[in-house]
Amino acid sequence: MEVKQMVSVIAGELQIAPGQVERTIALLDEGSTVPFIARYRKEATGMLDENQIRSIQERVQYLRQLEERKKEVIRLIAEQEKLTDELEEQIRSATRLQQVEDLYRPFRQKRRTRATIAKEKGLDPLAQFMLTARKGNLLEEAAKYIDPEKGVASVEEAVQGASDIVAEQVADDPGVRSWVRDYTMKRAVLSTVKKEDEPSGKNVYEMYYEYSEQVGQMAPHRILAVNRAEREGILRVKLELDPAPILQHLERKWIRRDSIAAEQLRAVLEDSYKRLIAPAVEREVRGLLTEKAEEQAIHIFSENLRQLLLQAPLKNRVVLALDPAFRTGCKSAVIDETGKLLEVAVVYPTPPQNKIAEAKRILSSLIEKYGVQIIAIGNGTASRETEQFVVDMIKEIKRDLSYIIVNEAGASVYSASKLAGEEFPDLDVAERSAVSIGRRLQDPLAELVKIDPKSIGVGQYQHDVSQSKLSDSLQFVVESVVNYVGVDVNTASPSLLQYVSGISKQVAKNIVARREELGKYTSRSQLKEVPRLGAKTYEQCIGFLRIIDGENPLDSTPIHPESYQSVAELLKELGIRPEEIGSEQSRVKFKEVNIKEMAQKLNVGEPTLQDIVASLLRPGRDPREELNKPLLKKDVLDISDLAKGMELQGTVRNVVDFGAFVDIGLKNDGLVHISQLSRRFVKHPLDVVSVGEIVTVWVKDIDERKGRVGLTMLAPEE
Template structure:
């Protein structure tokens, strides 16, 4: 596919102007990254955002792989001397890989089938006669093919062999395959039935023991649930539909009027469908449903991860972090305002030890010694018992301290990693986990990038999807979040730096290595001296790297050095000296700039000038500071404390297809079903809530036996709603 044709296809699919697509492809081919293009090449792309550029990147990759497959298929068919001009044209005009595979199917090397055996017996001409003849005697024609040496002993065997060839031809016909696949997808029903008892008493798959739903309408999360239950041997899954219309379609396509073998062909059509077409199409339909479900699951995980990474940091607080446990004790770490580890300890305030008095004495001592301001409690095993202990302990502390439950998903993965071992070689695994819990409260992004994104539990069925696709998507999200926030090059770890646009793992290590050897960076220019950080990498990464208190105040902004000359002219035009950038007088002058006129005078694009002015108005700005702050607590809640209609504040922990899970202070998060998110129609929960958001909810129903709480974001009209 030529570049112009590729551009035309992508522009049509994504509803983007051809010029925007063409220039974006050119930038990508030059080695520019998605974050760099989105931020610093807005004039070239026509203001495309990261998601649009990412979509172009993915489509270019797909179409180029499609072209490679087309060339391979054409070569393979040509080697069999069966390539016609018409077939080659069809292959080259195909826009989907499935179309190419359908066209290649008749020529694909197959295992030994009834049709291949019949062909070896020389019965292909008889098959052609059956399909084309309107006159003649079928038995007489078939008798010509009786040949003992080839294994054709009778007229019946000859006819059956020819019909086997025809059945396979029908099944391999690309038009038939495409039509039946589309019909099945539109009309079929996915049905499930219980196969074996579930080992868990919770009966997770109970709703699917006798279940059916149109395949075209089944929700993605139900597809993944059914797939998992089928793999575990709990369910039997089938694709069911009325196939009579399919047989009628095949008869119209394959049986000529007054054919000498009409009746035999009708039987063959049914055989072809049931034996060859239906099983293959069922697999394809299940595959398409799974692919769509995986895409949705990956999308949800990605959006949740983005919100989790971009949670507002709790800066300038000394944190006491607790990693709860029963038998092995509660690991404790005190972290100063910069994330530096001050002290670790182990206490045993929970069963079976129950050394409550000792634990209070040790922890209160740490609080007083280090002037702790907030306590972070991991939400894993023994979390609620530790929370209750903490609340009781704080009553004896003279300082004003709050606590917060921190999602510790992935902390154990980090603590056992090579990176954690390098950071804290003298700590055991559990102590490292406590440090991670404390640091992710202070700066979620900087700490969470150290963990495999797949280990952060903010998705649905993430272990049931393509792990390579999931990894690609999550890596893009992490990269996007890191570059959106920006990175302080003098404090960032290699784990954080490696997600900066254009920076590899080795270059990230080299940046830190140079910092440790020569001291803090005072200018962005000094990064040019970092080993393996060449001109292209410098261009891609430097705008996302910040240097606070450096030689040039612009180095602490998202302004790219390539625009520094334009900034100097702008400041001169406005009568602002560089050292006055942060003054109120300078900000007032910047706010009055006529962007259109000034852009023409500076000979730069309006989008770039908009970004420059925004950066000068708020140098060193962290965009996360405008988001929801973590909700600090001073008391604990028990399910027995709840009453229907009670009003609560909670933190959204996870968003899935069917609703949102909200932490209201119980052992298990409460569920706000999608129908309870808003009084208006909600297409997907992500349109209403996001991970980390603080929301007001009301208790809708309580299941004491299962320990479940149903919540609503629609204020209950009970007139007796309690507030907490």
Template sequence: MTAIEKRRMQVVEQEIHSAADERRERDLMISQITGELSLSPRQVGVAVSLLDEGNTIPFIARYRKEMTGELDENALRDVEERLGYLRSLGERKREVIRIIEEQGKLTEELRGQIVKAAKLQEVEDLYRPFRQKRKTRASVAKEKGLEPLANWILEQRRVGNPEEEASRYVDSDKGVESVAEALQGAQDIIAEGLADDPAIRSWVRQFTASQGILVSEAKDSEQESVYENYYSYREPVHKMPPHRILAINRGERENVLKVGIEVDTARIHAHVTRKLIKGPSPVKELLEAVAEDAYKRLIAPSVEREVRAEMTEKGENQAISIFSSNLRSLLLQPPVKGRRVLGVDPAYRTGCKLAAVDETGKLLEVAVTYPTPPHNKKREAAATFKSLIAKYGIKLIVIGNGTGSRETEQFTADTIQEIGDPELAYLIVNEAGASVYSASKLAQEEFPDLDVAERSAASIARRVQDPLAELVKIEPKAIGVGQYQHDVSQKHLDESLKAVVESAVNHVGVDVNTASPSLLSYVAGINSTIAKNIVKFREENGIFKNRKQLQKVPRLGAKSFEQCIGFLRIPEGENTLDRTPIHPESYDVVTRLFKELKLSLSQIGSKELASVLASQSPEELAAKLEVGVPTLRDILESLQRPGRDPREELPPPIFRTDVLKIEDLAPGMELQGTVRNVIDFGAFVDIGIKNDGLVHISQLSTSFVKHPMDVVSVGDNVTVWVIGVDLKKGRVSLTMRPPRSEAQGS
């Protein structure tokens, strides 16, 4: 065998070993994810394979149910997140092993410990003793040749004199001027080794997290601030709720609070000492001092940072979860269809910008009025309002909740009363992100002839007609419906919110003949380039008449087509199935289904067909048609309601014709409101006054509530009762517990 052939053989063998290692690592990951998420190995294995093949989560959740055992989007995202973490962990393990091996210090025992590590922190703890450090007291002592003295002390001999041993290392040329200096240097070396011990660090970290007390104090107790509740505050680390962690973090970051963790140092010293000292010896006192120094100087500061980082991560994860849930609820608000709308972007000095739009959101006219201070031109403003309402048959006035909104609301209510049309009403909407959209390139392209505020008024009007289609034009984190969203990892927040928008868009489905590039870009398998190409193709060739035409769109390849096509609808298409969520890969199943039931495709949309399909047994039919039960169940549901918009099943928003003032409120008063925001400790409800009222978590139900999101969501219409009014602070406390329940409870 030649040298070249040998080399080729070695390469092949390496590739075989590498492939085997990858399979083994993959199997370990699947096993770990299976245990963590309480899923079956088959479910996780199939999900991982589908993800690795480039399938999107909405596609897998909707069209690969048989393969995954009907894993939903949340479960699939959990698998994807854990898979990403474990793969990053695997890469880090390989890197750490390589570095330690290059140092010639890798043992089989250490390799095994690194390979078995389940968390990144464990890997870093194991790597810590081998990491290149900047100059430390221990490294200086080693340069002075004191490491043998440190080793002698660690032997803890029953006899011997540490001062005499240390005297051998006194050497002015090496910078060791005295016995005391020699002993101190040796102690510094031992202290650093102790601080780098993975087992000790892990124990101290766990003890601090489970037994520590977070202490918060004011840097200036005389200073007024929103953090006064935390000026002298103590709470066990493991009991702190996420929102409180982030609040204290913000107070510390703004230099108002001084924060630390108190812990029983005596117990920690005792533990570290037990690990270090073997028994009585002449160096016992030296080692006791080392244990105290190692913890106080080296272990405690870094462990406190690590524990607080874990707390912050807990707070961030919860904040992002709340923001995500609220955003999804907001995006899936039911559209208000069939109404011409007058959008109002309120303001004081610059006036209220108006935008009239038709039933499809097409801009009809813009105007500006000055009904609010400092102008107070109410008569002229009323004339403009009445003119636009009469000219375009406006039936709904939508007011943004920004600066001047309540004064504008009062003016609008008065104007509605003057007009006297019982069908005319107004609605306050969350205008968060409207200014971001108005100044964007997209808004400039949509409304090149309007100024920023006029674009904002048009966006506010469209938000009620189709919240999803309008809100996808805005960066998700600009639609502020959460708590402390500016205090969290923006990268993590962006990723989570993008996933929420993607999920909402694909849940509803998209009309490919009317959708904007912004909306299309969130469809599974479609990026911004493909989205723009779809719109361009539509403009150049006319509306799409069937789903197959999308294969002609530049850059929309076979994989993208497979992923997106089930979520794209053609309501007036040549093929009736193209307006349903049924994937083209299942069209032949529909054909066989109709043949089996002796039905016609022309009956789709009829009550007769819906009745026949509703009476079928999916299990029996699936066996006859040789198709999976979950897929057939979805097909039957889609055929019964082919043009269904899942948002329409939700109650519409509350329309108002008159204004309620905080002075009008009294305890016990019953009101109808709309949930505007849900947070850890309750929900804010719009009851038609300037500020939203708070329903504390304890007032959300007569039963125990673990988290407000278990009871309410953004956009919910709720009945509330007033339990307290603070006129000075403009705060209203509400309850969702009916008064009779309160009476019964007492």
């Protein structure tokens, strides 16, 4: 596919101008990253956002792979000397890989089938006679092919062999396969029945023990649930479909009105559909359903991860972090305002030890010694018992002290990793986990990038989707968030730096190594001296790296050095000295700038100037600080404390297809069903709530036996 044709296809699909697509492809091909293009090449792309640019990137990759496959298929068919001009044109004009594979199917090298065996017996001419003859007699014609030496002992065997050839020819026909696939997607019903009892005894899949739903109506999470239960041997799954309309369609296409073999061909078509087409199409349809469900699950996981990474940091607070446990004790770690570990300890405030007095004495001493302001409690095993202990301790301490339950998903993965071992070689795994819990409260982004995103636990059925697609999507989200927030190059870890546009793992390590050897960076230009950080990498990364309190105040902003000259001219026009940036006087002048007129005067693009002015209005701004701060607590809540209609505040922990899970301070998060999110129609919960959001909820249902609470966000009507 030529570039011009590719541009036209993508522009049509994404509903954007061909010029935007063409220029974006050129930037991608020259090695520019998606975050860089989205932020610093807005004039070239016409203000395309990251998602649009990534869509172009993915479609270019797909179409180029499609083009390679087309060339391969044309070559393979040509080698068989069966390539016609018409077939070649059909292959070249295909826009989807499935179309190419359907066209190639009749020519694909197959294992020995009933049809290939029949062809070896010389029965192919009889098969074509069966399809095309208008005169003669099929049985008399078949008698000509009796040859015991070839394995054809009777007329019946000859007709059966020819029938097998026709059945495979019908099944391999691209038009037939496409039509039946589309019809099945529209009309089939997926049904399930229980095959085996669930080993856990929890009956997680109970609603699917006898279940049916039209294929086109199935919600993505139900598709993945059925797939998992089928894999676990709990359900038997099949597609149900009335074959009559399909057989009628096949008859119209394959049986001539004056055919002498119409009766035999009807039987052949029925055999072809039931034996060859239906099983293959059922696999394909199930695959398409799974692909669609995976895309949705990955989308939800990605959106949840984005919101989790963007949670507001609790800066400038000394934190006492607790990783609860029963038998092995509660590991504690005191973290200073910068995330530096000050001291660790182990206490036993929960069963079976119940050394409550000793635990209070040790932790109270740490709180006083370091001026602890917040206690962070991991939400794993023994979390609620530890929470009750902390509440009782806070009541006895004469100082302003709050606590918060921190989602520790992935902390254990990090603490056992090579990275954690390098950071804290003298700590055991649980102590490292406590440090991670405290740090993810202070700066969620900086800490969570150290953990495989799949282990963070903010999705649904993440283990049931394509792991490579999931990893690619989550990697994109992490890169997007890191570059959106920006990175302080003098405090960032290699784990964080490696997600900055253009920076590899090795370059990230080199940046930190030079910082540790020569001291803090004082200007962005010093990064040019980092080994393996060449001119292209510098161009891609430098706008996302910040030098706080450096030689040039612009180095603490998202303004790219390539625009520094334009900034100097802007400051001169406004009569502002560089050291005045950030003052109230300068902010007033920046707000009065006429972007259109100034852009023309400075010979700079309007989008670029708009970003420059926004950056100068609030230099050093962390965009996360405008979001909800974590919900701090002073007292504990038990399910027995709840009553229907009670109003509570909670934090959204996870968003899934059917609703949102909200932490209201209980052992298990409460569920706000999609129907309880708003009085208006809600297409998807992500349209209403996001991970980390603080929401007001009311108790709707309480099931103390199962420990479940149903919540609603619909305020009670007066």
